[in-house]
Amino acid sequence: MDLTRYAPLLQDNGSRLLLLVIDGVGGYPEVDRGSELESADTPHLDRLAAEGSTGLLEPAGPGVTVGSGPGHLALFGYDPWAHDLGRGVLAAVGVGFDLQPGDVAARGNLATLDADGLVTDRRAGRIGDAQAAPLTERLAGRIDTVDGVEVHLRHISEHRVLVVLRGDGLDPRVADMDPQATGTAPLPARPRDPAAERTAEVLDAVDAALREALAAEEGDGGPDVLLMRGFDAVREMPDFTERTGLRAAAVASYPMYRGVASLVGMDVLGPPRTFDEQIALVEQHRESYDYLFVHHKYADAAGHDGDRERKVAAIEELDAQVPDLLDAAQADVVAVTGDHSSPAALSGHSWHPVPVLLHGAHVGVDDARTFGERACATGLIGRRPTEHLLPLMLGAAGRLAKYGA
């Protein structure tokens, strides 16, 4: 689907759209019990489903499990295959690092080496946050610039560290230095394009500086090296407001979701610390926006932990806040869905299509009486790519003029 072809049809009728993303809401019904969403007692979401249209969304094609980046881009109407944000950029976005055009970002793994310099553990003995976070801060304190290039280090989680180079003439076309295997040596930086030769030299120097700093750390058995991979630069994303005519705001607590929204040009409100604060921000700012993206995190976190009961509880807690959110948003069209599925049985994201409901004066009512995978499978929206949702919301809100006479 090419949203740019919709540009001549866009019209501003003053309507407001609300997208509520329940992160990881989807799952799959099991033989003896439903999915988490089906098991949860959700009277308010059920009412929206009963009064509206339902369906199932596939973020990036059949069978594909997506991360939060592509999942959200699809919800915002972007083809997640055409707009690959890259691991380095998402890592930066995920920790709230303000990546600038020209920066080169990478993911690093704290790892251990043997006496011959061969990798023994790519996760440095599954180093924990309590050890890795202050270690990363100390490294950042020791390494400020290398060869005239700023080096920024941020702890992500466990063995994961963000590396950002900032300086003139950098180019991200460098092959991974992480060999992605044990018993082999880390790789030197190899430019994949002549324009990246200097960047590769800087990266080798950064690698040497990091090894020196890690060797200077007290105690044995700590990390010896930072294996860098996924070199990437922030890419210019087509602007959401230009594509849709919608003044858009993101109301999310976590850096990743705030970051993805920011990359497409949305205003990012807050940061709120609780969902109540998210609702308050919506109420406070709704008049300034046509599109409000509200992100709810907790179902996904429980899914990651494989905790079915907690995922059910997180969905139920959200459901209880839905009326307040609707009051706060005063939206003409409301969509509720997730960026991907996160069944507790898989302890992570999955490829299963994500339930969606669309609610508004002229959306139409189908036979779904509850919000759940099997109910949504019967709905009027049908089974679609996630990137169809935004144009469906635009159409339902009366924001698309007739095509052709």
Place this chain on the structure above:
Amino acid sequence: MDLTRYAPLLQDNGSRLLLLVIDGVGGYPEVDRGSELESADTPHLDRLAAEGSTGLLEPAGPGVTVGSGPGHLALFGYDPWAHDLGRGVLAAVGVGFDLQPGDVAARGNLATLDADGLVTDRRAGRIGDAQAAPLTERLAGRIDTVDGVEVHLRHISEHRVLVVLRGDGLDPRVADMDPQATGTAPLPARPRDPAAERTAEVLDAVDAALREALAAEEGDGGPDVLLMRGFDAVREMPDFTERTGLRAAAVASYPMYRGVASLVGMDVLGPPRTFDEQIALVEQHRESYDYLFVHHKYADAAGHDGDRERKVAAIEELDAQVPDLLDAAQADVVAVTGDHSSPAALSGHSWHPVPVLLHGAHVGVDDARTFGERACATGLIGRRPTEHLLPLMLGAAGRLAKYGA
């Protein structure tokens, strides 16, 4: 979908296909009542749905409301985005003007100007047909040729007038002369390509001749100018018979639908004045054709008027004639759908997917027992782009050979 890839598969087995288009048949189910189609008592369409397969069709993508032009092109198996007919061409088609290759067509608005030549009303005081139709005829009588180019004027409706230039070396790449605003002067003709310079000069001369003729009209307060826009030439459409192997006939009363069928190369029968006459034409000519496109207008007209009861009644009246139509067509495969939805609640076309049923010996039976939005949402055809319908009909009729061994 690229129908040209089907070309090597086409085979003529003598089967006949009937497409019944109930214009604007779709709508959306409301909370306390179904859609118009669901409310209508349609025993014959219900029987076809119960014996066949059902689904929902989207003419031009999620959320997009289409006009009749793109809606019918999609039904005929054309990508409605790749084959944009243009406003001028559709205006010509809509009034039954026989546009020729090389002609330049435009839409004109009868408008009023103030003493300074600035637009005061782009609709000339909402001039009615009773005044505008004879006025257009008088203008056509006064202006025959300008600079050696034939000028054809036809009244469309109210303030709307079709302008067609016919002569050698014309080019439609001229910017709109209608400023689309009041308080500003009409724009001179500006070529958007050097090849259109002469056409722009001719248009300025036509504009001057029209102003003079309008000034010569008796009485004050009438239109002073014809604001022209949407300059367009008839574009070569891929021929329907070449694409499908089907000898095709259109059986429609209204010029718009006859015109679109004609543009893709169908034979156009009649014109019939009533649906009974349409049925008679089908019976009379069926042996000469493999594909019969029968257009029923009245549900759409009621939808435009926001008259739910009349839309229901129009559908019921059609339903009563379905057995006669089926007898007359003696088709092997029958498809019933609309070119777009026209819910009375919106008094116009809408983006809602359009119910479809497919009936034939080997089509297959799904759980839909009635012809309506929610029943069709559960059907075997599923939710698809409208342009899938024609290949589905070809397949169901045994007109597509096996692809690959």
